[in-house]
Amino acid sequence: FTRPTSTPAREARGFGRRPHVTGAGMDALYAWVDEIAALTQPAGIHWVDGSRAENDALLRQQVDEGKLIKLNPEWRPGSYLARSHPSDVARTEGRTFIASEREEDAGPTNNWADPAEMRSILTGLFEGSMRGRTMYVVPFSMGAVGGPLSHIGVQVTDSAYAVTSIGIMTHVGTAVLEQIADGAGWVKTVHSVGAPLAPGEEDAAWPCNDEKYIAHFPDTLEVWSFGSGYGGNAILAKKCFALRIASVIGRDEGWLAEHMLLIRVIAPSGKAYHVAAAFPSACGKTNLAMLRPTIPGWRVETLGDDIAWLRPGDDGRLWAINPEAGFFGVAPGTGESTNVTAVETLWGNTIFTNVALRPDGDVWWEGLTDEAPPHLTDWEGNAWTPGLGRPAAHPNSRFTVAAAQCPQIASDWDAPQGVPLDVILFGGRRATNVPLVVEATDWTHGVFMGSNISSERTAAAEGTVGELRRDPFAMLPFCGYNMADYFGHWLKIGQKLRFDRAPRIFQVNWFRKGSDGRFLWPGFGDNSRVIDWIIRRIDGEVDAVDSPIGRLPRTSDLNLDGIEVPQADLDELFAIDPTSWQREADLTEEFYATFDGRVPAALESELSALRYRLKQA
Numbered sequence: 001f002t003r004p005t006s007t008p009a010r011e012a013r014g015f016g017r018r019p020h021v022t023g024a025g026m027d028a029l030y031a032w033v034d035e036i037a038a039l040t041q042p043a044g045i046h047w048v049d050g051s052r053a054e055n056d057a058l059l060r061q062q063v064d065e066g067k068l069i070k071l072n073p074e075w076r077p078g079s080y081l082a083r084s085h086p087s088d089v090a091r092t093e094g095r096t097f098i099a100s101e102r103e104e105d106a107g108p109t110n111n112w113a114d115p116a117e118m119r120s121i122l123t124g125l126f127e128g129s130m131r132g133r134t135m136y137v138v139p140f141s142m143g144a145v146g147g148p149l150s151h152i153g154v155q156v157t158d159s160a161y162a163v164t165s166i167g168i169m170t171h172v173g174t175a176v177l178e179q180i181a182d183g184a185g186w187v188k189t190v191h192s193v194g195a196p197l198a199p200g201e202e203d204a205a206w207p208c209n210d211e212k213y214i215a216h217f218p219d220t221l222e223v224w225s226f227g228s229g230y231g232g233n234a235i236l237a238k239k240c241f242a243l244r245i246a247s248v249i250g251r252d253e254g255w256l257a258e259h260m261l262l263i264r265v266i267a268p269s270g271k272a273y274h275v276a277a278a279f280p281s282a283c284g285k286t287n288l289a290m291l292r293p294t295i296p297g298w299r300v301e302t303l304g305d306d307i308a309w310l311r312p313g314d315d316g317r318l319w320a321i322n323p324e325a326g327f328f329g330v331a332p333g334t335g336e337s338t339n340v341t342a343v344e345t346l347w348g349n350t351i352f353t354n355v356a357l358r359p360d361g362d363v364w365w366e367g368l369t370d371e372a373p374p375h376l377t378d379w380e381g382n383a384w385t386p387g388l389g390r391p392a393a394h395p396n397s398r399f400t401v402a403a404a405q406c407p408q409i410a411s412d413w414d415a416p417q418g419v420p421l422d423v424i425l426f427g428g429r430r431a432t433n434v435p436l437v438v439e440a441t442d443w444t445h446g447v448f449m450g451s452n453i454s455s456e457r458t459a460a461a462e463g464t465v466g467e468l469r470r471d472p473f474a475m476l477p478f479c480g481y482n483m484a485d486y487f488g489h490w491l492k493i494g495q496k497l498r499f500d501r502a503p504r505i506f507q508v509n510w511f512r513k514g515s516d517g518r519f520l521w522p523g524f525g526d527n528s529r530v531i532d533w534i535i536r537r538i539d540g541e542v543d544a545v546d547s548p549i550g551r552l553p554r555t556s557d558l559n560l561d562g563i564e565v566p567q568a569d570l571d572e573l574f575a576i577d578p579t580s581w582q583r584e585a586d587l588t589e590e591f592y593a594t595f596d597g598r599v600p601a602a603l604e605s606e607l608s609a610l611r612y613r614l615k616q617a
């Protein structure tokens with residue numbers, strides 16, 4: 001960015017209160033902050049220190065400004081409700097860009113933009129975009145501060161809502177500045193809601209702009225986000241940094257940034273196993289992360305619910321950390337009977353966005369209880385009663401809460417070195433074809449499975465809910481570089497692992513439906529029955545049956561004690577129809593063809609082998 005010549009005199013505008021951190025690395029940070037301030041022209045700069053007092057003051061200020069509603073502390077202490085603008089309710093994938101120097105580095109699955117052109121568009125948009133607002137400078141760490149797998153960044157933003165959310169979702173504070181002062185590298189992220197205020201102009205409850213840009217510069221490790229205040233568009237540490245930018249860093253440094261939950265499963269024997277699972281947005285990660293097994297003797301400890309960074313260790317195992325510090329979870333469908341752990345996590349200190357408000361000052365959403373309360377205020381602030389034919393909470397309404405508040409959080413969830421993985425799961429939302437669970441024959445076959453994940457669209461991003469789309473590794477909206485190269489990178493990571501210590505790969509599908517449209521599998525806590533089979537399988541205690549698409553359980557080997565799943569449903573859950581699967585293979589071929597020969601040969605061979613096995617079937 002070209003620096004405007006008329007940099008305002010900082011002292012005159014109260015810009016002087018810099019943090020008391022000294023060190024050579026701070027100069028570059030100060031220079032960058034000055035540059036962004038000169039461009040965006042905020043009324044003042046606030047260096048965020050991450051303290052409790054500061055957080056409380058920011059929350060109070062948002063209540064005073066009508067941006068947050070304080071919930072009744074009797075029901076929900078320390079908790080708030082935000083209502084977004086009705087046009088700003090989810091990630092906007094159509095406005096998300098990878099501005100790599102070379103178009104082929106973004107690949108056919110991303111919106112590519114020429115970096116110079118994108119910079120010139122953004123310079124125009126950001127010029128004066130923070131007028132009348134405070135510019136917050138938020139230093140954050142993804143992963144424990146100073147950890148060997150951790151990375152740091154700074155977000156400047158004109159949204160106090162974003163600041164309080166980042167405070168929950170990441171490690172914010174002066175300790176990060178000390179790292180910067182010591183010369184550690186950091187990622188630059190810039191965010192503006194794009195709604196400058198003229199003197200005396202009244203602010204909106206949720207300022208945003210119809211024009212939106214979520215732009216990533218992988219070559220210079222920068223993110224620029226304009227116009228949206230919602231979730232992954234505004235908490236830039238999350239999808240923008242920890243997935244899109246981090247996937248590029250991982251490609252260059254030999255590790256993986258993944259859209260995965262992370263859990264520790266403890267068997268009745270006391271033996272612990274670590275499982276990571278990639279499911280697309282709103283397809284069950286938070287729920288599995290907080291699993292309460294319905295089979296006696298099993299326990300699950302939560303390590304992470306959305307993002308995992310995976311790195312081969314010297315021991316030939318694949319080590320994983322959760323780089324986040326909180327959960328930004330889907331509210332609808334979260335209730336006592338589905339995810340009691342989440343319900344308990346949300347007892348207080350939570351920011352809710354776009355859920356419904358009860359007359360008693362508590363919150364509600366579809367699925368929290370079986371029956372809706374008779375009178376509510378819906379997510380848009382209108383009176384609501386059951387039977388109106390529209391939901392009270394937005395389908396992508398969310399909660400933001402600290403991980404430490406989860407009653408089954410692992411005591412070492414934030415351990416800098418992470419945990420060694422035993423199992424990787426890939427999944428999606430598939431009403432047909434994909435069985436409840438299927439085992440990959442080896443790493444390459446597992447990567448092939450991951451590259452083939454497709455899933456019905458959900459409300460987590462714009463688009464038609466229910467429409468089937470390819471979402472390889474659940475990373476379609478989050479891979480910061482060419483997806484075919486990413487497949488190759490997965491294969492390379494496999495080569496760095498000891499073959500007998502690499503995590504075993506399985507595909508799961510909790511969402512298969514019968515011809516009557518009902519889910520065939522009870523899901524939620526009963527997913528522990530699938531995990532139980534997987535663990536017995538990797539321990540060599542149970543056989544599997546070869547099928548054209550991988551190894552299936554014998555249904556009699558599933559522990560179904562205490563639940564009723566009719567044999568006909570079980571058979572349907574594992575039915576493999578060769579004709580439909582040939583069609584899946586056709587779609588894979590079409591998809592691979594979009595990469596102009598860049599898909600690794602090993603995956604093309606897997607596709608031929610699948611076709612061959614299907615013909616034999």
Ligand code: GTP
Nearest residue numbers: 281282283284285286287330332333460510523524
């Ligand atoms: P993001 O935060 O968008 O990445 O979503 P997520 O993958 O964490 O999804 P989440 O666990 O929040 O689940 C999304 C929706 O799927 C919720 O409405 C859940 O109730 C529902 N869901 C989760 N697990 C199951 C399951 O096992 N069976 C069924 N039928 N629904 C499930």
Ligand code: SPV
Nearest residue numbers: 091231232238239281460
């Ligand atoms: C997702 O869409 O996968 C999310 C929500 O986890 S957001 O942070 O908005 O991307």
Ligand code: MN
Nearest residue numbers: 259281282306
């Ligand atoms: Mn997600």
